[in-house]
Amino acid sequence: MSSEKLLAEVTGKYEDTYRKRTPKSREVLEKAKKYLPGGDTRSSIWFNPYPIWIDSAGGCRFTDVDGHEYIDFHNCYTTMILGHANPKVVAAVREQAARGTALGALVPAVTRWAELVCNWVDSVDKVRFGNTGSEAVLMAIRLARGHTGRDMILKTEGCYHGNYDPVVYPTDATGITRGTQRESIIVPYNDKAAAEKAIVENRHRLAAVIVEGAMGAGGMIAPRDGYLEFLRRVTTENDVIFILDEVISLRLAMGGAQAIYDIKPDLTTMAKIIGGGYPVGAIGGREDLMQLFSPQVNKVYHAGTLNANPITAVAGVATMEQLTVEAIDHLNALGEAFADGVRAVFERLNIKGQVTGLGSLHNIHFSAQAVVDGKTARETNKELLHLFYLGMLERGMFFPSRGLFVMSTPMTRQDIDAAVRAVDEVVTDLKPAIGELWPELIGKAPQS
Ligand SMILES: Cc1ncc(COP(=O)(O)O)c(C=O)c1O
Numbered sequence: 001m002s003s004e005k006l007l008a009e010v011t012g013k014y015e016d017t018y019r020k021r022t023p024k025s026r027e028v029l030e031k032a033k034k035y036l037p038g039g040d041t042r043s044s045i046w047f048n049p050y051p052i053w054i055d056s057a058g059g060c061r062f063t064d065v066d067g068h069e070y071i072d073f074h075n076c077y078t079t080m081i082l083g084h085a086n087p088k089v090v091a092a093v094r095e096q097a098a099r100g101t102a103l104g105a106l107v108p109a110v111t112r113w114a115e116l117v118c119n120w121v122d123s124v125d126k127v128r129f130g131n132t133g134s135e136a137v138l139m140a141i142r143l144a145r146g147h148t149g150r151d152m153i154l155k156t157e158g159c160y161h162g163n164y165d166p167v168v169y170p171t172d173a174t175g176i177t178r179g180t181q182r183e184s185i186i187v188p189y190n191d192k193a194a195a196e197k198a199i200v201e202n203r204h205r206l207a208a209v210i211v212e213g214a215m216g217a218g219g220m221i222a223p224r225d226g227y228l229e230f231l232r233r234v235t236t237e238n239d240v241i242f243i244l245d246e247v248i249s250l251r252l253a254m255g256g257a258q259a260i261y262d263i264k265p266d267l268t269t270m271a272k273i274i275g276g277g278y279p280v281g282a283i284g285g286r287e288d289l290m291q292l293f294s295p296q297v298n299k300v301y302h303a304g305t306l307n308a309n310p311i312t313a314v315a316g317v318a319t320m321e322q323l324t325v326e327a328i329d330h331l332n333a334l335g336e337a338f339a340d341g342v343r344a345v346f347e348r349l350n351i352k353g354q355v356t357g358l359g360s361l362h363n364i365h366f367s368a369q370a371v372v373d374g375k376t377a378r379e380t381n382k383e384l385l386h387l388f389y390l391g392m393l394e395r396g397m398f399f400p401s402r403g404l405f406v407m408s409t410p411m412t413r414q415d416i417d418a419a420v421r422a423v424d425e426v427v428t429d430l431k432p433a434i435g436e437l438w439p440e441l442i443g444k445a446p447q448s
Contacts (some may be wrong), residue, residue, distance in 0.1 A: 027049070070397065156212075208242070214361070278315045384434065430443060
């Protein structure tokens with residue numbers, strides 16, 4: 001049988017099993033298509049043949065509309081650090097909802113929330129709130145441009161910074177390329193020489209360098225060999241603003257990735273965990289820069305009808321007050337146990353699967369080359385990942401279809417063991433097809 005035919009046959013078998021398990025998700029999707037383009041309302045959650053729809057969630061589990069229970073390793077792309085419907089968050093939201101949800105002035109809880117954020121991140125002297133991480137990035141770039149009087153942004157290939165044209169990824173999406181190329185320089189991630197050359201050569205045009213605390217959506221790849229420390233030094237030497245995007249990486253340590261790598265960016269963008277599951281984005285940083293937002297200085301414009309809305313504020317406070325050192329240690333230990341368990345499975349089955357990431361955030365890749373940056377992450381085997389994904393869903397494991405696994409505090413070692421067992425079962429089932437279709441993936445995985 002030809003490779004194409006065999007791949008179509010295996011994929012058809014996995015997708016058929018999925019369809020049979022999820023008729024109600026399919027039904028809901030068909031209805032949704034009448035009002036939502038393609039039955040979807042954000043680019044990231046779609047996978048073939050169609051995504052599941054969720055009925056309800058609690059702790060680290062949820063039930064889909066077909067009644068199947070899943071362990072949630074998705075956690076809304078790293079947001080739900082305390083899992084779903086955390087009792088203290090629910091109580092705080094209930095109470096605030098009865099007292100007003102969108103008001104034309106601030107509520108005192110916002111100050112407590114800001115205090116928690118400033119205390120969490122050493123380099124954040126002051127903070128401003130918005131409604132998405134994309135908005136936080138937009139504001140950071142606007143602030144850098146306002147402060148320096150320059151326009152260009154330098155970003156790294158594969159680092160994701162949301163939905164704002166100068167930084168959006170992938171850069172080849174129609175309608176985005178033009179804006180991106182005009183405003184941005186893109187260099188390979190984890191490549192110090194390329195970054196230094198681009199920064200030095202463009203120092204008179206560059207407003208800011210932006211990079212993630214650890215590359216998230218692009219493949220969950222940690223910075224290596226002092227990469228962030230290096231960027232901090234070179235941006236300082238060339239008088240360019242250094243923005244660390246910690247929208248995902250903030251959860252890795254008290255203090256975020258910048259505490260792990262011992263750097264102080266000029267500006268930090270945040271979102272996800274700080275809003276307790278409600279719409280949020282925040283920009284924080286150096287006092288003198290942040291003061292440009294102040295109404296008394298009024299140099300950089302920052303508006304937003306629902307900025308720091310009371311529901312997000314109280315949910316953020318209730319969440320951050322539960323994020324103790326012990327909680328973060330628990331999450332990171334679970335993440336490392338998961339990564340070790342999965343690596344052991346790949347080794348025993350002699351498959352070139354790799355687990356990248358750190359702490360509570362890891363990504364599974366299938367590749368014969370080491371996954372170390374945006375390019376090598378993009379070049380991994382997505383056909384096999386798709387089959388693996390459907391196999392894991394069938395076994396009650398939910399995570400983003402790009403292979404990311406995210407821990408939440410309600411999880412236990414039993415949940416991790418169940419996930420590792422599921423990986424074992426799925427890869428064992430797929431191994432004959434891997435041997436036929438992708439023989440280059442049989443063998444010992446390269447060190448990533
Ligand atoms: C590192 C990073 N920055 C920015 C964003 C954008 O955040 P939002 O989706 O809330 O706009 C994301 C979203 O996943 C992200 O991962």
